[in-house]
Amino acid sequence: MSEGVEWALHSCVNLAWVGGPVPAARLAGVYDLPPAYLNKQLQALVRAGILASVPGPRGGFRLERDPAEISLLDVVVALEGPQDAFRCTSILGRGPGGDPTVDYRDHCAISLSMRRAELAWRRELAARTVADVRRDVERTSPDAPQRVRTALT
Amino acid sequence: MSEGVEWALHSCVNLAWVGGPVPAARLAGVYDLPPAYLNKQLQALVRAGILASVPGPRGGFRLERDPAEISLLDVVVALEGPQDAFRCTSILGRGPGGDPTVDYRDHCAISLSMRRAELAWRRELAARTVADVRRDVERTSPDAPQRVRTALT
DNA sequence: GCAATCGTACTCGGATAGTTGCTGTCCGAGTATTTGAGG
DNA sequence: CCTCAAATACTCGGACAGCAACTATCCGAGTACGATTGC
16 A cells, blocks of 8 residues: 555644644645655645645645545545555456456355455445544644644644 | 365365375366476475375375364465565664564564464464365255266265 | 736646566476496 | 377466556755844
8 A cells, every 4th residue: 555645634623723724745745755755745646635635825725525524545546546455367268157248246156255355444444534533643642733733833 | 376276175165075196287187287386386285285196097186184173274374484474674673763684573563463464364364274165055055066077076 | 006917836637767576587406216237 | 900109289487578557865945033234
């Protein structure tokens, strides 16, 4: 999985602590990340409708939706794409008694088992939102929000 | 995820239908796969203790353990490695109020959420064995074992 | 003094190289079989 | 006919290219702010 997922998730939580738009360069400065590359990841989140971008001075990125409506799965899918990690290429169609024209993703027992596992993974990620993470962090270290706001201002 | 995982899983199920060792070239011929590359994947399964290799004429690969003792997770881990797909690089340690010497994999709320999801994925894969898949296939298409044995002999 | 206009600085956005890991291939080490000769 | 040994063919195993994707960077389009000039 791309390393940008980690950066994007932390940036979303940080953005949930400030109101207005924050430039990508400042978001990157918090963790000493490559500014232009983080910008690229945030662009993908904009295309997915998670963030909104504001050009020009006083511009930057801000959350487009309520943090409680942004699941971790949304962020992962925005960056990694909707396809599963395990890709069934229907090799059964090239085997004995197989039909090359059939899509075996819904028939192959192996494909179904792998899909069931990925479904469990997606279910866990879909059940956890940016708001949940923010709440957990605020409970663990109550002074984190203020520190982040200071670093982002 | 590597495409070789699919090949390895199908090959393990096929090996569960025959007794003796089968050369990699013949296993690859069933689905028209690159023989040498499949050989590479099977070598990894040997290193993991899932398969056993027999050199020389009449040699090949055979299952080292009972099919009921080989989970899908075992095969995936043997090929992809034990590390998680989401890798926490502890960027919190480079942020405000962070300690660069601390490993945040057990403290960062984001890392914990991602790990919980991967744990659910691993649990599903660990609960499903090669024997389970073989049984499912035999129920769906009872003549598959004979077809595979013919293709492998 | 006030307003309109021009210039400037700052931001995102997409286009452009570098690097790692997956994909595919090839040849050598080792072994069981086969073949031949010798007893 | 039986035994032994050498040749042979077949297998795995690791070392060697090719390619796609991730990583990283740079420059241009567009915008808001501020300075400047004219009224």
